[in-house]
Amino acid sequence: MPEGHTIHRLARDHKPLLVGRPVSAGSPQGRFSTGAEMLTGRVVEQIEPYGKHLFYGFEGDVLLHVHLGLYGKWTVGTGPAPEPRGALRLRLVADDDWLDLRGPTACELFTPADRDAVLARLGPDPLRKDADPDRAWARICASRQAIGALLMDQSVLAGIGNVYRAEVLFRAGLSPFRPGREVPERIWELMWEETRLLLRAGVRAGSITTTEREDRHRRTGPARRDDRTYVYRRHGLPCRRCGTEVRTQLMVARNLFWCPTCQPA
């Protein structure tokens, strides 16, 4: 599920497979053939995640930029790589390990300047130690836009997607429709800490769980999927906290979910 936690988890998992090793690269699908040729034979020096972006640094200031988008996926394995099937954008082989990339929004060669340009338009990433929450707050407290839209804006906060948007707002008891400039600073501080907490848990688990253990076992209605979220994709079901029907509405072209009682306007 590619929100920020997925990207940081991938960077962590790929480092021992790639860093310090020369790779051979190929693009069976053909859409990254030139790039793959450029990467082949180079040693991976570092892998850096930022928000939903991954930067693989190769020797000679050659960077591979990957953005998974909605469908992108890495598959890894050891030993003989399987026969390429379907649309395989990129296969990296390092020693005995192989990494297959399918369906990414971005898979391209970058210069350091290209990377800096991307980073320049991203807000702070709550998963990074160097993140400065004041940069996000400066945008939020000056904006008439709804907080539910601001949280999805990668230039405000990097790494939050539709699941974390819904869940962070629920846990903060904040209406998604509240304009950014009307969000109390102490609520913002709470949200920042909650976001860091939830994203870190997501990196550890490799998936998103935003509910407390006791809430997962205290269902207030029939669970359609699971108990991992308070409101996300629980449209029409009773709120886990108060029983009010969870509502949904499009915001920033994605389904937003919220509890009108726990998150009053």
Added chain:
DNA sequence: TCTGCATGAAAAA
């Protein structure tokens, strides 16, 4: 087995 929806974001219209 089939169908529709889904975590994102940029390009195209």
Added chain:
DNA sequence: TTTTCCTGCAGAG
């Protein structure tokens, strides 16, 4: 505002 990248899964039948 619509299309596109491409895959996985849940729910229906």
